[in-house]
Amino acid sequence: MSIMVPSTTPALITPGRQALDSALHQLGQAAEQLGLDDGLRTMLATPRRSLTVSVPVRREDGRLDVVQGFRVQHNVSRGPAKGGLRFHPGTDIHEVTALAMWMTWKCALVGIPYGGAKGGVAVDPSGLTTRELERLTRRYVNEILPLIGPEKDIPAPDVGTDEQTMAWIMDTYSVSAGYSVPGVVTGKPATLGGSLGRSGATSRGVQIAALAALGRSPEGVTVAVQGFGKVGGPAAQYLSDAGCKVVAVSDATGAVHASGGLDIARLREWAAETGGVRGFRHGDALAQEDLFELDVDVLVPAALEGAITAVNAPRIRARLIVEGANGPTTPEADEILAANGTTVVPDILANAGGVIVSYLEWVQNMQAYPWSSGEIELKLRDLMLGAFSEVKSVAAERGLTLRQAAHVIGVGRVAEAHQMRGLYP
Numbered sequence: 444m445s446i447m448v449p450s451t452t453p454a455l456i457t458p459g460r461q462a463l464d465s466a467l468h469q470l471g472q473a474a475e476q477l478g479l480d481d482g483l484r485t486m487l488a489t490p491r492r493s494l495t496v497s498v499p500v501r502r503e504d505g506r507l508d509v510v511q512g513f514r515v516q517h518n519v520s521r522g523p524a525k526g527g528l529r530f531h532p533g534t535d536i537h538e539v540t541a542l543a544m545w546m547t548w549k550c551a552l553v554g555i556p557y558g559g560a561k562g563g564v565a566v567d568p569s570g571l572t573t574r575e576l577e578r579l580t581r582r583y584v585n586e587i588l589p590l591i592g593p594e595k596d597i598p599a600p601d602v603g604t605d606e607q608t609m610a611w612i613m614d615t616y617s618v619s620a621g622y623s624v625p626g627v628v629t630g631k632p633a634t635l636g637g638s639l640g641r642s643g644a645t646s647r648g649v650q651i652a653a654l655a656a657l658g659r660s661p662e663g664v665t666v667a668v669q670g671f672g673k674v675g676g677p678a679a680q681y682l683s684d685a686g687c688k689v690v691a692v693s694d695a696t697g698a699v700h701a702s703g704g705l706d707i708a709r710l711r712e713w714a715a716e717t718g719g720v721r722g723f724r725h726g727d728a729l730a731q732e733d734l735f736e737l738d739v740d741v742l743v744p745a746a747l748e749g750a751i752t753a754v755n756a757p758r759i760r761a762r763l764i765v766e767g768a769n770g771p772t773t774p775e776a777d778e779i780l781a782a783n784g785t786t787v788v789p790d791i792l793a794n795a796g797g798v799i800v801s802y803l804e805w806v807q808n809m810q811a812y813p814w815s816s817g818e819i820e821l822k823l824r825d826l827m828l829g830a831f832s833e834v835k836s837v838a839a840e841r842g843l844t845l846r847q848a849a850h851v852i853g854v855g856r857v858a859e860a861h862q863m864r865g866l867y868p
């Protein structure tokens with residue numbers, strides 16, 4: 444971690460800037476389809492609120508580090524802002540803005556009454572002790588305190604954050620309020636009002652979307668999963684439980700391959716013990732990049748943005764891509780995949796299971812009445828499949844890809860809400 448020096452020089456083209464360019468490109472296409480006027484386009488292209496904070500962190504050795512943090516509320520026309528909090532060294536204001544924008548369309552697409560937000564801290568959490576992480580989280584929350592609240596903006600886990608992070612956020616906010624406010628975050632531990640089924644919800648949604656897109660028995664369908672963290676790990680497990688053959692998995696440490704199918708439960712144990720998939724004995728080592736080129740039926744990118752680009756897209760052999768990550772495919776790659784006849788179930792649909800169960804958690808918190816796991820599973824499935832069939836029919840009606848159709852629906856709903864409310868003053 445280094446001391447942050449405020450910069451006055453123009454930003455370089457960071458991966459975050461590329462993610463924002465992708466998001467703006469997708470918005471532009473949807474706006475064109477919907478015939479939105481320039482004013483409304485600009486409104487939807489810019490976040491309503493965007494906060495950058497400096498977060499001082501006392502290290503165990505007494506040093507003081509200062510890291511940058513962000514919270515962006517892209518849109519609040521349909522309800523409170525909603526979106527995760529990311530701890531990653533590469534995060535910047537552009538990435539957080541792109542991710543917030545995708546949250547807006549995602550919530551609108553699956554019909555939950557939220558706007559979109561995202562938070563980020565430019566830090567590598569693996570380089571911090573638990574106590575440093577706790578201090579960092581609490582101080583970041585303190586800096587963004589005026590923005591968040593159960594009726595205003597509700598954070599949740601994302602890359603590099605988890606249930607423990609959410610517990611610290613809930614506590615910091617509650618101490619400041621003077622009473623317990625479970626609805627200020629979702630993805631909390633069950634003992635603090637977290638919902639049953641939330642931790643595996645994004646992955647469960649990926650499984651539901653993948654099986655719906657396959658439209659045939661999953662028995663023997665081959666799958667490769669890029670990313671074996673909170674989303675990719677359980678997604679591989681659920682797909683394998685459904686009868687698919689997960690033949691390859693990669694993460695930051697390496698990649699493994701077994702043409703007969705990997706034992707995912709065993710691989711998850713190995714990764715938990717050793718910190719990654721590398722060295723797993725019941726499979727062959729593979730170069731991470733080669734995972735994209737495998738002759739599989741389904742490819743699940745479940746890591747970060749920009750994984751599928753114009754460089755590797757032409758070599759992808761999977762006929763179906765189901766996006767567990769946010770923004771894994773660049774617009775150039777999208778064009779190549781569409782021309783090759785590859786179906787892409789887009790992020791804002793495929794990974795919406797997380798925010799759907801976040802919403803269910805928030806509803807349970809607001810009414811102080813927890814539900815059974817069966818009820819949550821049913822509602823998740825209903826919302827996922829409802830959105831899936833809407834996206835499919837809009838794609839067929841308008842001759843669009845699933846991503847374009849999903850954006851037409853999401854952007855259209857936000858534009859409609861904005862127009863109905865009118866502009867103040």
Ligand code: GLU
Nearest residue numbers: 526527599601797798801
């Ligand atoms: N971080 C997740 C996402 O990108 C979940 C957000 C939430 O539950 O609010 O969809």
